[in-house]
Amino acid sequence: MTPDRDADMSRFERLERAGGERIGSSRAVKRVSMADVASLAGVSGQTVSRVVNGSPRVDPTTRARVEAAMDQLGYRPHRAARALRTGRTHTIGLVVSTLATVGNSRMLQAVADAAAQRGYALTVVTAADAAALIEAFDRLRDQGVDGAIVLNEATAAVRATDAPTGLDLVVVDSPPSEGPGAARFGIVQSDHDSGARAATEHLIGLGHATVWHLGGPEDSYAAAERERGWRAALEGAGLVAPPVVRGDWTAASGHAEGVVLAERPDVSAVFVANDQMALGLLRALAAAGRAVPAEVAVVGFDDIADAADYLPPLSTVRQDFDELGERAVEALIGAIDGGAPRTDVVPTRLIVRESSAARG
Amino acid sequence: MTPDRDADMSRFERLERAGGERIGSSRAVKRVSMADVASLAGVSGQTVSRVVNGSPRVDPTTRARVEAAMDQLGYRPHRAARALRTGRTHTIGLVVSTLATVGNSRMLQAVADAAAQRGYALTVVTAADAAALIEAFDRLRDQGVDGAIVLNEATAAVRATDAPTGLDLVVVDSPPSEGPGAARFGIVQSDHDSGARAATEHLIGLGHATVWHLGGPEDSYAAAERERGWRAALEGAGLVAPPVVRGDWTAASGHAEGVVLAERPDVSAVFVANDQMALGLLRALAAAGRAVPAEVAVVGFDDIADAADYLPPLSTVRQDFDELGERAVEALIGAIDGGAPRTDVVPTRLIVRESSAARG
DNA sequence: GGTGGCCGTGGTAACGTCAACATGCCCCGG
DNA sequence: CCGGGGCATGTTGACGTTACCACGGCCACC
Numbered sequence: 001m002t003p004d005r006d007a008d009m010s011r012f013e014r015l016e017r018a019g020g021e022r023i024g025s026s027r028a029v030k031r032v033s034m035a036d037v038a039s040l041a042g043v044s045g046q047t048v049s050r051v052v053n054g055s056p057r058v059d060p061t062t063r064a065r066v067e068a069a070m071d072q073l074g075y076r077p078h079r080a081a082r083a084l085r086t087g088r089t090h091t092i093g094l095v096v097s098t099l100a101t102v103g104n105s106r107m108l109q110a111v112a113d114a115a116a117q118r119g120y121a122l123t124v125v126t127a128a129d130a131a132a133l134i135e136a137f138d139r140l141r142d143q144g145v146d147g148a149i150v151l152n153e154a155t156a157a158v159r160a161t162d163a164p165t166g167l168d169l170v171v172v173d174s175p176p177s178e179g180p181g182a183a184r185f186g187i188v189q190s191d192h193d194s195g196a197r198a199a200t201e202h203l204i205g206l207g208h209a210t211v212w213h214l215g216g217p218e219d220s221y222a223a224a225e226r227e228r229g230w231r232a233a234l235e236g237a238g239l240v241a242p243p244v245v246r247g248d249w250t251a252a253s254g255h256a257e258g259v260v261l262a263e264r265p266d267v268s269a270v271f272v273a274n275d276q277m278a279l280g281l282l283r284a285l286a287a288a289g290r291a292v293p294a295e296v297a298v299v300g301f302d303d304i305a306d307a308a309d310y311l312p313p314l315s316t317v318r319q320d321f322d323e324l325g326e327r328a329v330e331a332l333i334g335a336i337d338g339g340a341p342r343t344d345v346v347p348t349r350l351i352v353r354e355s356s357a358a359r360g
Numbered sequence: 361m362t363p364d365r366d367a368d369m370s371r372f373e374r375l376e377r378a379g380g381e382r383i384g385s386s387r388a389v390k391r392v393s394m395a396d397v398a399s400l401a402g403v404s405g406q407t408v409s410r411v412v413n414g415s416p417r418v419d420p421t422t423r424a425r426v427e428a429a430m431d432q433l434g435y436r437p438h439r440a441a442r443a444l445r446t447g448r449t450h451t452i453g454l455v456v457s458t459l460a461t462v463g464n465s466r467m468l469q470a471v472a473d474a475a476a477q478r479g480y481a482l483t484v485v486t487a488a489d490a491a492a493l494i495e496a497f498d499r500l501r502d503q504g505v506d507g508a509i510v511l512n513e514a515t516a517a518v519r520a521t522d523a524p525t526g527l528d529l530v531v532v533d534s535p536p537s538e539g540p541g542a543a544r545f546g547i548v549q550s551d552h553d554s555g556a557r558a559a560t561e562h563l564i565g566l567g568h569a570t571v572w573h574l575g576g577p578e579d580s581y582a583a584a585e586r587e588r589g590w591r592a593a594l595e596g597a598g599l600v601a602p603p604v605v606r607g608d609w610t611a612a613s614g615h616a617e618g619v620v621l622a623e624r625p626d627v628s629a630v631f632v633a634n635d636q637m638a639l640g641l642l643r644a645l646a647a648a649g650r651a652v653p654a655e656v657a658v659v660g661f662d663d664i665a666d667a668a669d670y671l672p673p674l675s676t677v678r679q680d681f682d683e684l685g686e687r688a689v690e691a692l693i694g695a696i697d698g699g700a701p702r703t704d705v706v707p708t709r710l711i712v713r714e715s716s717a718a719r720g
Numbered sequence: 721g722g723t724g725g726c727c728g729t730g731g732t733a734a735c736g737t738c739a740a741c742a743t744g745c746c747c748c749g750g
Numbered sequence: 751c752c753g754g755g756g757c758a759t760g761t762t763g764a765c766g767t768t769a770c771c772a773c774g775g776c777c778a779c780c
């Protein structure tokens with residue numbers, strides 16, 4: 001750690017010495033340009049450019065000389081100048097509805113890391129509703145991002161992205177883009193359907209007469225897919241699906257709906273569309289004196305880190321957020337580089353904990 | 361929604377018509393430059409620039425004409441060109457250690473919104489340790505951000521920011537910057553000390569013989585401050601402080617440490633350094649058969665949204681993340697515009713819920 | 721032995737913007 | 751009536767980079 005820091009400081013000082021006319025103010029460091037490197041290395045700016053961009057048409061000797069000069073001067077390419085010239089900013093945007101849901105936060109982190117690893121900067125914009133989404137795209141276009149990843153529950157809002165935005169787009173958890181124009185944007189998502197099915201089948205396997213569903217908002221595609229999987233599992237087992245109750249992903253909404261479910265004696269198993277709502281449900285069940293899992297079994301979705309410490313520890317369907325982020329970035333960069341939009345589905349996995357332990 | 365969308369589409373079409381040579385490929389839209397606006401309005405580019413930047417030295421008539429032309433063409437200033445010329449990117453960076461803690465996510469959202477509101481783009485970089493922090497600053501400098509906000513628990517890592525980075529900086533939850541050079545960066549933080557003190561005094565007021573502390577990591581400044589407040593409250597009441605146990609902010613660590621605490625019969629009140637660790641503690645207590653709050657009272661810190669749905673609902677100290685984000689952005693932009701680094705402290709507030717209800 | 725082609729390199733211009741200076745005009749004071 | 755000063759606007763060049771074309775030298779092939 002200490003060596004690293006020293007290394008950085010000395011590089012900085014070199015930089016300051018190299019370009020600084022003024023003394024005292026660290027703000028006055030003149031930046032090292034390609035021309036500086038070129039003259040030190042005794043080559044033209046063009047050759048420096050070739051070295052920087054890894055062109056093969058450079059003599060190894062020359063390349064070494066240029067690299068030495070860059071090192072000595074602490075040269076860093078000027079992104080704005082490059083962007084002006086090439087039209088590529090090497091920046092991608094992320095549009096997110098909210099960071100209040102833990103899943104979105106996890107995705108953001110995964111996307112940030114994946115982008116950084118590929119040398120792309122990530123700029124984040126929030127957009128709660130459809131109108132804000134349009135505005136968010138405007139802002140991103142102004143900022144000159146090369147493309148954007150959309151993390152927005154509202155299907156209706158995502159539809160708006162069918163409109164031409166002038167940006168390459170990858171949408172996470174989106175219905176297939178429709179219309180005759182075929183795919184307008186890439187899609188990356190978890191296998192909500194299978195995950196929900198597995199969760200529901202697991203509950204059925206425990207011997208419950210049926211499985212209730214505490215779902216996500218009506219306009220969410222992910223919520224619809226999870227509901228679909230739940231319904232399919234019930235149907236497959238020849239059971240009737242009870243009416244769906246819906247929350248808005250928050251624990252508070254899970255509690256509010258949970259109070260209603262807890263009152264019904266015929267509720268003995270609930271598949272909840274995300275972990276945070278399950279947390280609220282668990283509280284409602286506890287308040288109603290209904291033991292989990294003895295009287296009511298509960299399974300969530302997401303497997304956020306906290307779920308293992310709920311009371312009782314929550315069975316849930318794990319989403320691989322890191323993989324999702326990775327694929328979203330990869331798909332977007334592919335599209336930016338001229339590839340066709342594609343659709344990726346990442347598998348999910350049922351994690352059984354105490355909230356749905358076998359009835360003893 | 362529909363009108364908005366239509367408006368956007370027609371603007372896009374205008375844009376396409378205005379500059380497009382090629383047909384068919386929506387990627388080929390040529391961007392509208394200042395020169396296009398200038399020639400349409402019959403003025404020089406310089407005058408357009410003056411209008412865009414709100415210079416007062418423009419005749420109202422001319423200004424109107426230029427604005428009409430901009431509107432008609434759908435002109436958007438080119439940020440990269442502007443950045444190249446002025447050296448300002450109007451972008452700020454956010455360095456965050458992890459988004460796994462809900463507090464950090466909340467801060468990120470608040471910062472994103474505050475930055476957007478001021479016309480700044482926000483780029484996010486993660487940096488888990490001190491070495492990564494240095495690298496993160498490098499990357500941000502490459503990307504040409506005007507300044508950065510640092511959200512990183514590790515005090516040691518934050519210290520590294522004492523090294524010149526060539527960036528204006530605002531650090532959230534940092535010890536005062538030290539040394540003869542006075543303040544190198546701005547600081548924004550919650551009043552951890554008072555919050556912790558209030559929480560501890562509340563527990564003492566409930567009649568507990570003493571209050572235990574489940575603290576954050578040793579290298580965290582926020583954790584140290586909270587511990588300080590806890591200690592001060594005990595001292596003020598003439599009570600002896602029990603040994604501190606520490607977690608790493610996660611629920612899992614709270615559970616691991618909580619198991620130890622739950623075994624001790626002399627533990628009847630615990631002040632936990634954040635809500636997520638408190639969740640783990642609650643589970644440990646439940647597993648040990650110790651009722652909350654009847655046998656053990658618990659108070660957390662942060663007031664994340666889920667805390668109200670813990671079992672039992674968690675008493676906690678609320679941080680005003682939105683205010684923190686707002687102030688951090690404000691302080692940073694102030695510094696970018698040449699202001700002196702400043703320190704802001706945002707008040708915290710005790711929220712009493714069932715986990716520390718008065719003993720019946 | 722001539723010629724074509726490739727290889728390494730350099731020169732020039734342009735991306736869109738804004739700062740600095742220049743220009744022409746009108747109004748006011750002496 | 752003339753000169754100076756402000757005001758609105760225009761002209762020029764530069765920020766740092768890369769695309770395009772040009773050039774000389776060398777090898778290979780016929």
